[in-house]
Amino acid sequence: MTRFITSSFSHLILLIGILIMVVPVWMIFASSTHTSSMINMNGLQMFLGDSFYENYLRVLLYQGGFFKEITALKMFFNSFIMATGVAILSVVTSLMAAYALVYYRIKHATLLFWIIFITILVPLELRIFPTYSVMAELNLVNSYFGLIVPISASAIATLFFRQFYKTVPDELLESAKLDGANTWRFFVDFLIPLSKTMIVAMLIFMFVFGYNQYLWPLLVTTSEQYWTVVMGLKMMSGSIVHRFAFVMMSMVPPILIIIVLQKHFIKGVFQDK
Amino acid sequence: MSFLDLKNVTKIYPNGTKAVHETSLSVDEGEFMVFVGPSGCGKSTLLRMVAGLEDITEGDINLDGKLMNEVDPSERDVAMVFQNYALYPHMNVYNNLAYGLKNRGIDKETIEQKVNDAAKLLQISDYLQRKPSMLSGGQRQRVAMGRAIVRNPKIFLFDEPLSNLDAKLRIQMRLEIKKLQQKVGVTSIFVTHDQVEAMTLADRLAVINNGIIEQLGTPIEIYDNPESLFVAGFIGSPQMNFLNGNLTNKTLSAEGFEIKDINSDFEGEVTLGIRPEHLSQTENGLINLKVDLVEQLGSDNLVYGQLKDKKDFCYRCPGNQTIEKGANLSLNIENNKYYIFDKSTGKRVN
Numbered sequence: 001m002t003r004f005i006t007s008s009f010s011h012l013i014l015l016i017g018i019l020i021m022v023v024p025v026w027m028i029f030a031s032s033t034h035t036s037s038m039i040n041m042n043g044l045q046m047f048l049g050d051s052f053y054e055n056y057l058r059v060l061l062y063q064g065g066f067f068k069e070i071t072a073l074k075m076f077f078n079s080f081i082m083a084t085g086v087a088i089l090s091v092v093t094s095l096m097a098a099y100a101l102v103y104y105r106i107k108h109a110t111l112l113f114w115i116i117f118i119t120i121l122v123p124l125e126l127r128i129f130p131t132y133s134v135m136a137e138l139n140l141v142n143s144y145f146g147l148i149v150p151i152s153a154s155a156i157a158t159l160f161f162r163q164f165y166k167t168v169p170d171e172l173l174e175s176a177k178l179d180g181a182n183t184w185r186f187f188v189d190f191l192i193p194l195s196k197t198m199i200v201a202m203l204i205f206m207f208v209f210g211y212n213q214y215l216w217p218l219l220v221t222t223s224e225q226y227w228t229v230v231m232g233l234k235m236m237s238g239s240i241v242h243r244f245a246f247v248m249m250s251m252v253p254p255i256l257i258i259i260v261l262q263k264h265f266i267k268g269v270f271q272d273k
Numbered sequence: 274m275s276f277l278d279l280k281n282v283t284k285i286y287p288n289g290t291k292a293v294h295e296t297s298l299s300v301d302e303g304e305f306m307v308f309v310g311p312s313g314c315g316k317s318t319l320l321r322m323v324a325g326l327e328d329i330t331e332g333d334i335n336l337d338g339k340l341m342n343e344v345d346p347s348e349r350d351v352a353m354v355f356q357n358y359a360l361y362p363h364m365n366v367y368n369n370l371a372y373g374l375k376n377r378g379i380d381k382e383t384i385e386q387k388v389n390d391a392a393k394l395l396q397i398s399d400y401l402q403r404k405p406s407m408l409s410g411g412q413r414q415r416v417a418m419g420r421a422i423v424r425n426p427k428i429f430l431f432d433e434p435l436s437n438l439d440a441k442l443r444i445q446m447r448l449e450i451k452k453l454q455q456k457v458g459v460t461s462i463f464v465t466h467d468q469v470e471a472m473t474l475a476d477r478l479a480v481i482n483n484g485i486i487e488q489l490g491t492p493i494e495i496y497d498n499p500e501s502l503f504v505a506g507f508i509g510s511p512q513m514n515f516l517n518g519n520l521t522n523k524t525l526s527a528e529g530f531e532i533k534d535i536n537s538d539f540e541g542e543v544t545l546g547i548r549p550e551h552l553s554q555t556e557n558g559l560i561n562l563k564v565d566l567v568e569q570l571g572s573d574n575l576v577y578g579q580l581k582d583k584k585d586f587c588y589r590c591p592g593n594q595t596i597e598k599g600a601n602l603s604l605n606i607e608n609n610k611y612y613i614f615d616k617s618t619g620k621r622v623n
């Protein structure tokens with residue numbers, strides 16, 4: 001009996017938590033399917049209206065910005081490129097950095113690693129002007145390259161991969177060597193498949209990180225052509241329902257990525273066992 | 274020059290540990306060589322230098338007429354079976370076996386042929402699609418063997434491959450390894466600290482102690498003629514009995530008895546070694562043993578007891594003799610099979 005009470009109680013708390021998180025999102029979604037006059041007169045709505053297609057299509061295709069030359073669709077494209085670029089580039093560089101740190105006979109590898117690690121304590125905002133001026137000198141302002149590269153060195157991912165590599169038994173490397181694998185083959189045929197789960201987790205993490213960037217894209221783009229979704233959230237003008245629709249759509253890509261990659265993630269976890 | 278030739282090989286680890294001292298050794302083609310010795314004596318180090326997994330501090334290693342010192346392990350064409358097998362956990366058994374062949378650029382059909390042949394030889398054909406985590410210890414052991422065999426390397430290296438198996442399986446795999454090696458005919462080096470394994474597998478045996486080969490020879494040579502106290506104590510089970518004594522004028526006086534006409538001119542303090550199985554009961558024998566404990570193994574009895582001076586002593590007799598605890602036995606050494614070692618250097622003197 002007491003067990004029933006405690007478990008109902010904890011479920012109740014969880015339910016309340018979920019409601020607190022989900023209800024506002026639902027209200028925005030429900031409101032975004034009404035007309036703006038409806039919202040202006042009656043406030044936020046709890047139930048769906050019938051302007052879904054109209055509102056969402058308009059937002060996607062509307063030429064926004066000061067110069068009216070960017071659509072939400074283009075912003076999604078930009079954000080996708082940026083987030084994917086950041087995810088892939090940071091995972092690849094971290095994998096390789098960790099590989100070098102653990103498997104090559106680098107002098108002071110541990111010291112080097114801690115120097116890399118310390119950069120976690122230095123947020124982008126702190127180095128944003130020097131980084132900007134480097135990008136400006138290199139003529140990379142207003143380019144995908146400029147959006148992606150400066151935020152694609154991830155100390156956290158390097159840390160995770162390094163710790164993982166350290167748990168891989170030496171005999172595996174030795175055995176692979178005797179089987180004729182060179183350093184590159186060992187990396188590709190062993191470390192990458194063995195860290196598949198972690199790679200997927202890091203891809204998700206870094207995708208969301210890249211997708212959520214605001215300050216850096218704001219600084220490094222002057223052309224509206226390079227606006228990202230998160231910038232658009234701030235910059236978009238238009239009626240309230242259109243903004244709501246935009247907010248709703250802005251949540252889709254990260255959720256989609258998690259759903260798509262989660263399958264591999266879980267599969268990886270179970271296969272390793 | 275023989276097939277594998279080690280010349281004055283020394284290994285000093287970066288932290289200063291001297292694991293192998295100026296060791297020289299030759300292994301003939303097709304020979305089964307076993308390194309045996311206590312833990313930490315440098316067996317693995319020596320083996321790993323042959324494989325190329327450890328740098329050689331000094332000396333030369335030649336394999337099949339080529340100097341190997343600077344050759345990368347991937348180019349040496351040697352195969353090694355590790356104690357924990359080191360199977361590739363993310364590949365199925367087939368790919369575990371095929372991986373080394375793929376890296377050598379062999380075409381698909383040949384690989385398939387070779388993997389299937391090796392799998393058949395080792396009776397693992399049914400598991401080819403399984404991951405190593407889905408195999409039993411014995412099956413993993415076979416896969417590890419298969420991975421070595423399939424490449425048809427110049428030399429097999431085994432680093433205590435049986436020590437993770439239970440006693441029964443160990444004996445079975447021991448037999449299989451020996452049979453397999455005879456069938457395939459590949460030169461092999463097998464490292465173990467189990468002297469029974471060493472005796473049963475070896476064509477020749479290297480008894481290693483503190484980074485030095487103490488004695489090299491066939492198992493029987495080493496059993497019959499141990500050249501040092503260490504080898505005498507290490508080979509043979511139960512262990513050889515050691516008694517203190519004094520050798521003067523070809524007469525050995527141990528505590529409680531004397532042996533005359535000893536074939537040695539050595540004078541001074543010695544250790545007398547007698548194997549438990551080289552004793553027999555007689556009346557008025559040399560040695561008087563007061564029995565403390567009898568272990569009945571069925572075929573044999575191991576009789577443990579003490580001599581007059583409370584020294585522990587072991588006697589092995591046929592299993593059909595009944596010996597009671599507390600009995601007093603009178604024993605003789607059969608056929609003068611005793612060993613005398615210089616007490617200070619441990620070298621054999623008779």
Ligand SMILES: Nc1ncnc2c1ncn2[C@@H]1O[C@H](COP(=O)(O)OP(=O)(O)OP(=O)(O)O)[C@@H](O)[C@H]1O
Binds near residue numbers: 311
């Ligand atoms: N990487 C290393 N760095 C420093 N010393 C080492 C290293 N590897 C081994 N040693 C030392 O070298 C000596 C020989 O080690 P080795 O592994 O060859 O022993 P072993 O005969 O194989 O022992 P075991 O039967 O326990 O496997 C030991 O004293 C060991 O402590």
Ligand SMILES: [Mg+2]
Binds near residue numbers: 432
């Ligand atoms: Mg060892």
